[in-house]
Amino acid sequence: MEFKLSAASFVSEKNFLPLDQSALYDVFIIGGGPAGLTAAVYCMRKGLSTGIVVKSLGGQVADTSDVENYMGYRHISGVDLVEKFREQVHQFPIGYDEGAEVVSFSEGKIKKVVFSDGRSFSCKALIIASGKSWRRLGVPGEDRLTGRGVAFCTVCDAPLFAGKNVVVVGGGNSGVESAIDLAPLASKVTVIQNLSELTADTVLVKKLNSFNNVEFIYNSIVEEILGEDIVSGVKLRDLGTGRVSEIATEGVFVEIGLDPNSRFVPPSLELNRFGEIPVDCNCRTSLTGVFAAGDVTTVAYKQIIIAGGEGAKAALAAWDYLLKLNEEE
Amino acid sequence: MALFENEVRKQLTEILNEMKDDVKLVYFTQQIECPMCREASMFVNEISSLSEKLSQKTYNFVTDKTVAEEYGVDKIPAIVILDKDGTDLGIKYYGVPGGYEINSFLGTVLEVSGHGEEIPDEILNEIKSVKNKIDIKVFVSLACPHCPGAVSTSHRLALENENIRAEMIDSNTFPYLAQRYNVTGVPKIIINEKYELTGAHPINSFLEIMKKIEQEQ
Structure with missing residues (x-):
């Protein structure tokens, strides 16, 4: 076993504190992936509350089995x-909360971040590093x-x-990796692709083709997931012929990419058509004192090392912003 | 052969060294018709040998039926975690806490020993104010990195309020239960046989369901 x-x-040193609703934080960070955590280290080293x-x-990163391109x-x-x-x-006496969800924040010189459990926290600068999460199909039966x-x-299921x-x-x-994980266990795996070919890396496709219980349906989309209490099948539409068909299945793994976690931002914060937050070279967003970093932003190439670097940049930009803010006062 | 390799054993010893008060494991097993009991027995014996503050008492599920009933144990292998006074806190593991689940097990043992992480007062007050009987089942698979979080949260709730009981159930050890509760994704959390949560959830999601249960009364 x-x-x-x-x-x-x-056993490691733990010096963090619970978040304090009565405090006015210099910086408040939303997100605990590589961008948010790197920003946290930079902020604490700058002595910011x-x-x-x-x-x-x-x-x-927590869902990734192996990482082989993070330097060191x-x-x-x-x-x-x-x-x-x-x-x-x-290691730092940072205000830390794990598990809670942010539902909104207000703009202005003092920003107020509101949690789904009703707690709210004030800050001068805000760093959004809320990342991305698995995209859902948005079809009947899915929820x-x-x-x-x-x-x-x-890997879990x-x-x-x-x-x-x-x-x-x-x-x-992600779809092909998922099929590779399932093929040794499941009796049959059917991969449904909306294009005429797989778009996964060649090494992965080669590996998937080594199994003899995998079938492919191309040019098709899932229109509905069927089943009373549990999944019994999916309804497919062939994009070429328009023909609708049903196939029986006991499980549906949805691996169609990621969506940015930006639903909680106010309408005044600019988003692109994918819901990502546009940032300039200094991680500044369209709102004063609000910075963003990592996969939730428009920055190209979603990589751990890039998200980490952006988090560092956002923290240093917030530090600059706070310096100027203090001079004005 | 030992269940824990030397390196893991060393780390476990170091972690259990952080325990404040004594913790007692009550373990239910039997010799036959329990494929996972052999590993579970090794687990309980080996882990309790790593700290003077962690002890164990093994019972036979069949011959010690009355004790099993006393703790509400209805299947094996089962591990019940008691505090220093031997109080049943309603915290159980059904199956071996292997794979990622070793982390929730250690976390729970440390918390029961009095070495817990602080919960914000406002949330703690809400947990303490739950008056209905709450039964939480957390179905896991041992290869699931999100599952220990769900188990830890539910065990913490049980620790903070005697009306709340929480158990981890390994879906692979108890496939008939996984089927009965339609578990096709883990962690799957069943509250009072009626409400369901899938995936890792904050304490708040548990509390919201408990509020719903209170309103129904």
């Missing part, structure tokens, strides 16, 4: 890398059957589909 022990999370709210520690580590698991990030943040056959985390017939929606890297 294997034990995936995160030893450092128990800082609060951070982490909905899901590590963000997408030839190979490290996503969970271990997140643990190292966390340790580096927790109702999530956790009842509709799944988003293959693949064992529950052993010997079953499953569908993977999406033929990009």
Whole structure:
């Protein structure tokens, strides 16, 4: 039996404090992925009073099995890398909250960040590093059957589909990786792709083709997920012929990419058509004193090291902003 | 052969060193017809040997039926975690806390020992004010990195309020239960047999359901 022990999370130095509703933070950071955590370290090293709210520690990194392109580590698991990030943040007396969700914030010289549990926190500068989360299909049956056959985390849920017939929606890297994880367990895997070919990396496609229980349906989209209490099938539409068909399945893994977590921002904050936050070279957004970093922004190439770098930049830009703010006063 | 490799054993010892008060594991097993009991027994024996503050008492699920009933244990392997006074806090593991789940197990043991992380007062007050009987089942798979968070949160709720009971259930050890509760995604949280949460959720989501339950009364 294997034990995936995160030893450092128990024995490392922990100096963080609960978030304080009566405090006026210099900087408040929304997000606990590489961008938010890096920003936290930079802010604390600058001596700024800082609060951070982490909905899901590590963000997408925590879902990544292996990381081989973050400098300093030839190979490290996503969970271990997140643990190292966390340790580096927790050495500081930072205001820290894990699990809560931000529902809105107000603009102005003093910004107020509101949580879904009703708590609210004030700050002078805000850094949005809320990242991205798995995109949903937005078709009938999806919400109702999530956790009842509709799944988003293959490493978590693949064992529950052993010997079953499953569908993977999406033929990009995440879809093909998901199918590779499922093929050894499931009796049959059907990959549904809206284009005429897979768009995943060649190495992944080659690996997937080594299984003999995988089928592909091209040029098709899922129109509905069927089932009373649990998934029983999907309704497909062929984009070429317009023909609608149904296939029986017990599981649907949705792997069609990511959406930015920017729903909580006020309408006055500019977003692009994908919902990403446009930023300039100094991580500034369209609102004064509001900065953004990482995958939630328009910055190209969503990589851990890039998100980390952007987080550092956002923190330093916030520091500059606060300096000027103090001079004015 | 030992369940814990040397390196893991060393780290576990170091972590358990942080325990404040004594914690007692009550373990239910049997010799036959329990495929996971052998590993569970090794787990309980080995982990309790790593700290003087962590002890264990093993019961036979069949011959010690009355004790099992006393703790509300209805399947095996089962580990019940008691505080220094031997109080049943309503915290259980059904299945071996292996894989990622070792982290929730250690977290829970440390919290029960009095070495817990602070919860903001306003949230703690809400937890303490829950008056209805709450039963939380958290279905997990051991390869799921999000699952320990859900288990820790539910165990923390049980620790803070005696009306709340919380158990981890390994879906692969108890496939018939996973099927009965339609578990196709983990963590899947079932509250009072009626409400469901899928995925990692903040304490707040649990509290909202508990409020709904209160309104129904």
